Amino acid sequence: MIVIGSDHTGIELKKKIIEHLKLNNIQVKDVTNFDDQSGDDYPDIAYIICKNVLKEDAMGIAICGTGIGISIACNKMHGIRAAVCTDKYMAQMTRQDNNANVLCLGSRLENTKVIEIVDEYLNTEFAGGRHQRRVDKIHRIEQCQKDGVEYGDSI
Numbered sequence: 001m002i003v004i005g006s007d008h009t010g011i012e013l014k015k016k017i018i019e020h021l022k023l024n025n026i027q028v029k030d031v032t033n034f035d036d037q038s039g040d041d042y043p044d045i046a047y048i049i050c051k052n053v054l055k056e057d058a059m060g061i062a063i064c065g066t067g068i069g070i071s072i073a074c075n076k077m078h079g080i081r082a083a084v085c086t087d088k089y090m091a092q093m094t095r096q097d098n099n100a101n102v103l104c105l106g107s108r109l110e111n112t113k114v115i116e117i118v119d120e121y122l123n124t125e126f127a128g129g130r131h132q133r134r135v136d137k138i139h140r141i142e143q144c145q146k147d148g149v150e151y152g153d154s155i
Contacts, residue, residue: 001026001027001028001029001056001058001059002021002026002027002028002029002058002059002060002061002122003029003031003049003052003053003056003058003059003060003061004017004018004021004028004029004030004031004032004049004060004061004062004063005030005031005032005045005048005049005060005061005062005063006032006045006062006063006064006107007032007040007041007042007045007063007064007065007070008040009063009064009065009107009108010063010064010065010105010107012107013063013105013107013114014030014032014061014063016114016115017061017063017114017115017118018030020115020118021118026122029052029056029058031048031049031052032045032048032049042064042069042070042073043069043070043073045062045064045070045073046062046070046073046074046076046077046082047073047077049061049062049074049102050062050074050077050080050082050102051077053080053101053102054077054079054080058101059101059102059103059121059122060074060082060101060102060103061102061103061104061105061118062074062082062102062103062104062105063104063105063106063107064104064106064107065106065107065108066084066106066108066109067084067085067086067104067105067106067109068084068104068106070082070104071083071084071102071104074102074104078142078146079101079139079142080101080102081098081099081100081101081102081135081138082100082101082102082103082104083098083100083102083103083104084104084105084106085103085104085105085117085121086106086109086111086117087113087117088113088116088117088120090117091103091117091118091120091121091124092120092121092124094121095121095124095125095126096124096125096126096127096131097127097131097134098131098134098135099126099131099132099135100121103117103118103121105117105118
């Protein structure tokens with residue numbers, strides 16, 4: 001399942017992605033299924049998306065104007081690895097090497113290949129191996145912050 005959401009800037013892009021995913025028989029959970037989100041803020045949207053990604057053990061797609069703000073907000077949540085991707089290579093590498101669980105996209109970018117980016121992200125598997133060690137270190141940083149200890153003391 002793919003959890004998807006957007007702020008007001010991303011409504012049309014979100015609809016386009018949802019339509020594509022459904023045509024490919026991919027289950028979608030739209031957690032911001034509003035037609036008019038003029039009063040929304042991307043940190044709130046990020047929280048809703050990430051909460052559902054973690055609860056459902058799913059992958060997510062988060063959309064704001066540039067993808068940057070929502071990615072910063074997403075990455076504040078323990079267990080989330082979100083990345084802004086502007087091309088297929090970035091989408092491939094964020095999954096393959098970083099096991100990102102949230103793809104962040106910018107609705108205001110002139111990117112006609114957004115569906116290709118989404119497909120690359122969803123069709124790339126995490127490579128594991130030496131990359132798992134690095135993802136584990138990301139988790140360790142989160143845990144150290146939660147526990148109030150210095151990361152360097154745990155290396």
